[in-house]
Amino acid sequence: MNNNYDFVLKEIYPDLTDKQLKQFTDYYDLLVEWNTKMNLTAITEKKEVYWKHFYDSIVLGKYIDLNNEFKICDIGSGAGFPIIPLKIVFPNLQISVVDALNKRIVFLNEVVNKLGLTNVELYHARAEDFIKEHREEYDIVTARAVARMNVLSELCIPFVKIGGRFIALKGADGINELIESKNACKVLGAELSETIEFHLPFDESKRVIHIITKIKKSPGKYPRLFSKIKKNPL
Numbered sequence: 703m704n705n706n707y708d709f710v711l712k713e714i715y716p717d718l719t720d721k722q723l724k725q726f727t728d729y730y731d732l733l734v735e736w737n738t739k740m741n742l743t744a745i746t747e748k749k750e751v752y753w754k755h756f757y758d759s760i761v762l763g764k765y766i767d768l769n770n771e772f773k774i775c776d777i778g779s780g781a782g783f784p785i786i787p788l789k790i791v792f793p794n795l796q797i798s799v800v801d802a803l804n805k806r807i808v809f810l811n812e813v814v815n816k817l818g819l820t821n822v823e824l825y826h827a828r829a830e831d832f833i834k835e836h837r838e839e840y841d842i843v844t845a846r847a848v849a850r851m852n853v854l855s856e857l858c859i860p861f862v863k864i865g866g867r868f869i870a871l872k873g874a875d876g877i878n879e880l881i882e883s884k885n886a887c888k889v890l891g892a893e894l895s896e897t898i899e900f901h902l903p904f905d906e907s908k909r910v911i912h913i914i915t916k917i918k919k920s921p922g923k924y925p926r927l928f929s930k931i932k933k934n935p936l
């Protein structure tokens with residue numbers, strides 16, 4: 703059986719080099735190997751990982767131009783999605799990877815070393831604490847499968863520079879969640895620029911990407927403690 707799924711990545715980026723394709727293979731191998739020791743992903747079949755994690759992460763570059771030396775922060779990266787696949791495709795990016803669980807950061811450290819990725823900073827931290835040193839620092843902040851939009855907006859928007867963007871990668875329900883985040887955007891000095899809807903070619907499941915632009919400084923009291931955000935979302 704042919705076990706090569708490079709075509710999934712080449713569907714969007716036909717010019718990916720052998721080095722980049724190998725980085726994806728190595729990433730897949732590490733993911734599956736480490737997943738036996740810790741909970742990283744429920745998806746382990748190669749074909750599914752290539753579509754549902756890799757393609758789903760890198761598709762963002764189809765909609766926004768990432769060919770700059772952008773400073774990007776990914777909040778709640780887990781096993782590295784979407785930031786590691788994006789970094790492989792766009793090596794020019796300067797990435798900060800934040801997750802509340804140290805074991806996931808330990809895994810990502812291994813990925814970064816094995817793949818030889820540079821300009822990567824890994825942080826074991828909660829967004830609510832990480833903000834202290836990184837307020838309004840990033841051109842782009844991404845988050846995928848971390849929280850609903852009303853909670854996520856408060857966790858992410860304070861990190862974005864004025865004129866920068868917060869990008870939320872969502873499943874089908876992402877459309878309904880948008881209404882919830884309207885007030886959060888207003889309070890945090892941001893506004894929705896664009897919502898992109900598409901279907902994953904693999905199984906036609908729906909995906910939604912919200913692009914939110916920061917227009918003015920977020921008040922210094924946000925993000926609040928997580929218990930407060932959850933209990934009383936903006």
Ligand code: SAM
Binds near residue numbers: 806828928
């Ligand atoms: N983004 C990855 C993906 O799409 O597969 C991981 C999703 S996983 C469901 C959510 C991750 O967010 C977990 O690894 C969790 O530790 C992290 N997380 C949740 N709340 C967080 C917070 N407030 N600050 C930092 N990380 C957080």
